[in-house]
Amino acid sequence: MKFRGKITDIACLNHFTTFSRILKSAVCLNEADPLCSGVVTTISKLTKTCVLRLTPDHLFFILPGKVTNGGVGMWCQLLQANFFQEYQMEGVTSEVQEICLEVSPEPWSRALKTVQSAKSVKLKLTRKHCACLTVAAELPTLSSVGRVVTHDVPVDVIPRRLWQEFQEVGVPDFDVSVYLPPLKTMKSVVDRMKNLSNFLVMEANLNGDMNLKIQTDLVSVTTHFKDLGNPAGGDVSSQDGGPSQSRDPEVMAEVTVDIRKLQQFLMGQQVNPSKALCNIVHQNVVHLVLLHEDVSLQYFIPAVA
């Protein structure tokens, strides 16, 4: 089992930085310290580990979660050719060209933070005090010799019998699919709502309407978004391709979610994705899909019991 990759192109490094920022938001729940430099215990109440899956063509970063869909909370996928100038891997066996590693989110995001200011990065699977993913970044300096920062991030190799949890997740049979409003707007709304309630109702219909609602004893607040648009094939019936009854476009599909999970998702979205949509399975799960140039990110937020 071997892996080594190298990123030397500045543009690719910038893209990788975007990717790492997204990841960082996903792994960091401590709002007071969004850069993950705070106390370790506050992090990972919801995510204890992250899974890095390497195939010859793709890099997947998976946050397991207790969700209906195959146990995945977040799924991030990138085409390695768009990032790496060099990429070599050998899977666990000669037939199985894949490696699955479990890594702790806090050190991993710290290592990625270094990458943000680097001028080149090398990733390598190594064995030091334990199995490690070594991130070696060369930082720019004024002198002729650069600074080198090496992080040996401890990893656990995930045995093959557990791999089925981390395979490609199919798109769920959703009831409504709608494009998301500007994420910054959503974030400011959700940030304020979080002060009032722990639970939020997300609902949307096939008319391009979406509402975010919270309700407490004293107050209820709803934010309405209109004319968002629905992706083609935006409901179950058109997915099947069958002529069965189509859904009434006015009817909302709704899910009640833990507001912190939605906030976690929104926290890292500093760059506007090229595409952002939301699939809702009524009373079941919210499936958020973002496409940033070379990175595709899927996020599952389950309904609260």
Add this chain to the structure above:
Amino acid sequence: MYGSIVLTINCVCFTALGKAIHALSRIGNELWLDPMVKGLALRSVNSAHSAYGCFLFSPMFFKHYSLESGSKQGSKAIKCKLVMKSVLPLFRCLTSIERSVERCHMSVSTATDRVIIQFFCRHGIIKTHNIHFQESEALQAVFDSHLCANVLKAPARLLADMVVHFPLFQEEITLSITPMKVTLRNYQQGGKGPMKTMYTEMSLHPNEFDYFQIGLDSDITFCLKELRGILSFAESRSLPVSVYLDAAGKPVCFSVEDMVLEATVLLATVTDSDSRDHSQPTESLTPKISRCISSPAQPVAMSQGPGSRSYTVPDELIASSQGSPVISCPGAMRLPQIREQTCLSVDSQECTSSTSSPASTKVCSLLFNALSSQQDQDGCAAQLPVLACYSDEENADDNPRSPSQ
């Protein structure tokens, strides 16, 4: 009104004062205020006596600085020991202080045992804080940086860029220098812990430093947390930081200075043999004395009073050869302070105070002798030869104290 006021200062650049207090709060729980003719020294030391900080503000730093000497009491300048928790909150939010406070007035009243700090704010508001102090022996570490084999000097920014890669919870780091490379890495405790830790290493070329003198390749391990305070202070004043280091076991000194102030942080370092050999038995109760002590050429000792006496390990306890460990007699030892750095207690060996040394063999080098006024120390001190060299910044002008104090 306050009885005998022995010190009055008026300060407009209290940001620097506040940052100095912040830096010292990272070192110890008590703040020593030492008003002297040559300036006001703020000092602190940690409970393990493995970290010491001193910020000396010359009278020119203040708008007004007056020291009552030869006052009615006949005693010389007072040394005040304050609880850090009482002082730090006053300077906590420096940005808001900068906005609202016009000047800061500080005075020391011996009649009431109070340090009075007044903030003259906008709109005529005056905030007065009376903080109780304990009279104390001076706290001073004597360290001759000229004897260090290696000297580095770099802008604070460079050092900050080096430590940024390490998390705030990182306790110790190891600094290695050779003529070709300077490396900083997190200190790995020997053996395996329940968690696998991330290992980070950063290296850069010596030519990034403004000044780089290397006499000896060395690997020193010290506590990073205690260093961050002075780095942040230096960055805020855009001052270069000088680093004086020698072999493992000898203290490392970080200092900054400009026309009106000098700041120094001295940190003990892990001794060489400990860092290499992790399988040493941990049951030993007598502390190993580090090489630093056994080499009289470079003792680091606390001076008892304002410089008139200072001492280090009595000769009879020093091993004949540099490298051999010394088993000392705890009773006769002048060094109850040799103990594990609190920051090295990752082994889950607690750093115990005073006489009993911890079971762990990770011993740091001696920095200080007893600080608090203990009569027996005073008595013994007189008999011991003065081995320490005085460092320029500390002792030159201090008035000798009367032995009765």
